[in-house]
Amino acid sequence: MRFTDIIGQRITPLLLCMIIAFISCGKKELPSKPAAPQTNIYSSESVFDEVKKKLQNNPNDIDALYHLADLYDRNAQYNEAIDAYKKVISLKPDMGYAYFKMGTAYDRLGKADEAVAAFKKAAKFMPDHPVLYNNMGVAYGKLGKLDEEIAALKRATKLRPVYSAARYNLGIVYLKKKNKKAAMQEYESLKKFDAGAAESLLKEINPSQTVKKGEK
Numbered sequence: 001m002r003f004t005d006i007i008g009q010r011i012t013p014l015l016l017c018m019i020i021a022f023i024s025c026g027k028k029e030l031p032s033k034p035a036a037p038q039t040n041i042y043s044s045e046s047v048f049d050e051v052k053k054k055l056q057n058n059p060n061d062i063d064a065l066y067h068l069a070d071l072y073d074r075n076a077q078y079n080e081a082i083d084a085y086k087k088v089i090s091l092k093p094d095m096g097y098a099y100f101k102m103g104t105a106y107d108r109l110g111k112a113d114e115a116v117a118a119f120k121k122a123a124k125f126m127p128d129h130p131v132l133y134n135n136m137g138v139a140y141g142k143l144g145k146l147d148e149e150i151a152a153l154k155r156a157t158k159l160r161p162v163y164s165a166a167r168y169n170l171g172i173v174y175l176k177k178k179n180k181k182a183a184m185q186e187y188e189s190l191k192k193f194d195a196g197a198a199e200s201l202l203k204e205i206n207p208s209q210t211v212k213k214g215e216k
Contacts, residue, residue, distance in 0.1 A: 047071060062091050066098065078105040096125025100132050107135065112142040130160040134169065141173060149173050164194040171201045180205060 048071055054064040069084030085102035088095060103118030119136035126132060137152035150173055156166035171186035183205050190198035202209075 060091055062088055062095075065091070066095075069098070069101065073101060073105055076108075078109050081105045094125055096122045096129075100126065100129070100135075103139070104135060107139050107142075110142075112139045115139040116143070128159055130156040130163050130166065132156075133159065134163065134166040137166070137169060137173075141169075141176075146173055146177055150177075161189075162193045164190065164197040167194075168197050168201050172204060175204060 048068070051064050051068045051071065054061055055068065058064070065084055065088045069081050069088060072078070072081035072084055082102055082105050085098045085105070088098045089102075092098070099118050099122035103115045103122060106112075106115035106118055116136060116139045119132060119139060122129075122132055123136070133152045133156035137149045137156065140146075140149040140152055150170065153166050153170040153173065157163055157170060160166070167186050167190050171183040171190075174180070174183040174186065183201070187198055187201045187205060190201060
């Protein structure tokens with residue numbers, strides 16, 4: 001009996017069973033797939049061990065050295081990160097990003113002079129990196145070099161006009177220079193693309209001014 005012959009007949013319980021059996025016979029049983037093994041998520045320590053093993057086999061593996069530096073950086077081991085970045089630079093002196101990351105590590109250690117020096121070297125190889133100039137400006141600010149800070153932050157905002165952090169920082173340094181008008185200009189710029197950062201800057205510009213709920 002074909003399935004097309006069954007269609008025109010009245011469906012009885014027995015006939016229904018025959019239909020189900022007919023359909024089942026036409027199906028191929030797919031072999032059951034073994035359960036996928038659970039993925040083991042590496043701990044930081046195991047990743048360190050893996051990278052260090054690569055470096056034992058090849059101490060001049062730049063990729064592995066940079067990976068090691070990055071791991072130290074992420075683990076807040078900034079001195080170790082700096083040493084690793086220095087090794088990367090010794091093998092590849094034109095690797096601007098290694099200078100940049102090293103400068104950031106110096107900054108986190110409170111070594112603003114070393115940070116600025118590293119950022120300056122980074123700028124030779126990556127002159128169009130806005131984050132570099134923002135970080136450089138912040139480091140200058142920690143040294144009390146406000147004019148240099150402004151120059152670096154203005155470079156950052158020129159490269160990326162909608163760079164919220166750099167515009168906010170620029171507004172703050174203008175306030176340090178007692179230039180409220182310039183700070184307000186940064187506030188007006190921020191308002192166009194980052195209301196939250198603009199509001200934070202306005203609070204610094206007018207700390208005694210309270211904006212009532214519902215007022216603009």
